[in-house]
Amino acid sequence: MKKVTIKDVAAQLGVSVSTISRAFNDKYDIKKETRERIMAQAKELGYNPNPIAQKLQQNKTNNIGVVVPEFRNAFFPDVITGIQDILIPKGYQVLIMQSNENAETELGNVKTLYNNMVDGLIISFSADTQKVNYYKDLLEKDFPIVQFNRIIDKLQTPKVVLDDYAWAFMATEHLILQGYKNIVHFKGPKFLSFSLARLKGFKDAMHKHKLLCCDAQIIDVHGLDINDGKQGMQMLIDKKQLPDAIFAVNDPVALGAMMVMKANNIEIPDEIGIVGFSESRLSDVIEPSLTTIKQPTFEMGQTAAKLLLQELESGIRVSQRIKLSGSFKIKQSSVRLR
Amino acid sequence: MKKVTIKDVAAQLGVSVSTISRAFNDKYDIKKETRERIMAQAKELGYNPNPIAQKLQQNKTNNIGVVVPEFRNAFFPDVITGIQDILIPKGYQVLIMQSNENAETELGNVKTLYNNMVDGLIISFSADTQKVNYYKDLLEKDFPIVQFNRIIDKLQTPKVVLDDYAWAFMATEHLILQGYKNIVHFKGPKFLSFSLARLKGFKDAMHKHKLLCCDAQIIDVHGLDINDGKQGMQMLIDKKQLPDAIFAVNDPVALGAMMVMKANNIEIPDEIGIVGFSESRLSDVIEPSLTTIKQPTFEMGQTAAKLLLQELESGIRVSQRIKLSGSFKIKQSSVRLR
């Protein structure tokens, strides 16, 4: 476990420590032959520069923190893969933490990462994050942060999101064009940016087509999980207020609703049509397959990473908001046989 | 972005740097009042010890590396959550990397983590890892490693696995007791420890009940994904060698097989029964629901973390192999209506 240090190499070759450093950092002021001699000897001894010492010296860690609410669903893992795809080739390490949809652990995560001197942060906020003063403090210290997917508008950082409004509008309109009229929306947690955008997309589509869109059409399922969808659907059944169709805030909620419908012998898409959001692997497995919006997860991660990299390299923050485009996956759950 | 250091606090209070350090590390040789005075002032100035400097000094990072083949399926994320559950309260950071089922990137990951001075490593190997000399080198340097799930026997480290053999045996026997006779096994990649264990469990159960178990009963699907299951099933259909039942090496493979069966109007479980392994969320969504073995993922992560902690704290390696117990989830796909 004894590590070999720069001094060992220097002593072995009878040169100074600084020369070794020069060799490893490819500085201009070193003779090519000594460089080669050093590299050979270093390899021989199994020397690797100690990154901790380098970080202390350079006041830079080459670590990037990523905080996500969960990684049980495929969404965040895919985004993270995109982030790594950009950052790792640039020599960065990606430290991942999960907040479990809890604002408090989220704050703890961020503090830990910051105190561990990550050079920047990429974050998607938990469903119940409201207080942002700590994040504002960080931004004032010029600490680079990029938000994606679940953003907080008032934080002045680069952001990358899907155009949730537009796609929600399109999903709703798709249901309308299929002839569904009494459509309800299973909406997501109220503090989440995309919940609001998707809700607005739904409402506007309904209004455009002059369909009824009163409070009863908007069901708050409180969460984003399969169980939340189940509960929402069960409630509708209990109240005997069955709609024509459902636009769910995301796939798991849609899935849950479908499972309850199937248990109650409600025919999909004949009696009730349904579309989800954010394609999951489950959407192809369930029967009938679930119409959904596919998000460019990998690209979302790449974009967020690039934005961070830009700020890291230039030192200037550009609080742009990048909207990515999704794709509409029309499957069986929303297409009526004519 | 200018960080406040220990010197700033010292200067501000007119005491020495070492006293500040003592205060923060709760040493015995400091007066209580000065300690309080220091802590108050530190908070006032917003001082936090620089962990990089601490790590350099202590030659210890409090970082643990975790390398997994993927985290698209729920399995590894769940295990990681278990790992974090133990390690984070102990003050460790958990750095996660994914190898994408590729031995080469896996090796790269491990090297990066090692060079970044993680204190230990928890790893589940990729499907095509065969060369282990680098890992052996690390072990000889007394670098702590714990393996889980996908292990390499000849590496002398603590290991935590499911009792794959026993559960595969039970799964197969379950099919037999349901009256299935012509049973095939979709086996996993041949270098994977659990592939072999599950295969052996299958074979032994077949032999015990004196059922035919020739080469034709063992189908190598080459991978662990939905597509591999699809291909395996398609091949059986093309060859017109349909079995009574299938025991698949894992859930995605089983899922793929089911999807092809359904596309070909093969009735499950009447014509063909099927059981998977390692309960996934998909197993409840597909129809009919898939009988499977549930692995204690969270506990597996906790156990691996505890083993590592033990070695870290005691400094001695105990190459024990811990077998965890699963649970058998009997659902529709393997239960014949009588």
Next chain:
DNA sequence: AAAATCCTCGGAAACGTTTCCGAAAATATT
């Protein structure tokens, strides 16, 4: 041949901590 320039390298400070050693001050012991 003297002066100017360039190339290569060594020495030392710095990054922000912890810890060992010893000294001064406070307290206890005789």
Next chain:
DNA sequence: AATATTTTCGGAAACGTTTCCGAGGATTTT
């Protein structure tokens, strides 16, 4: 009151690098 002991603290070295400054020798220019 003198000595011994304990408590509390400061100074300095150390962890392993990078980088600035400057010096010596080699090379080029005049």
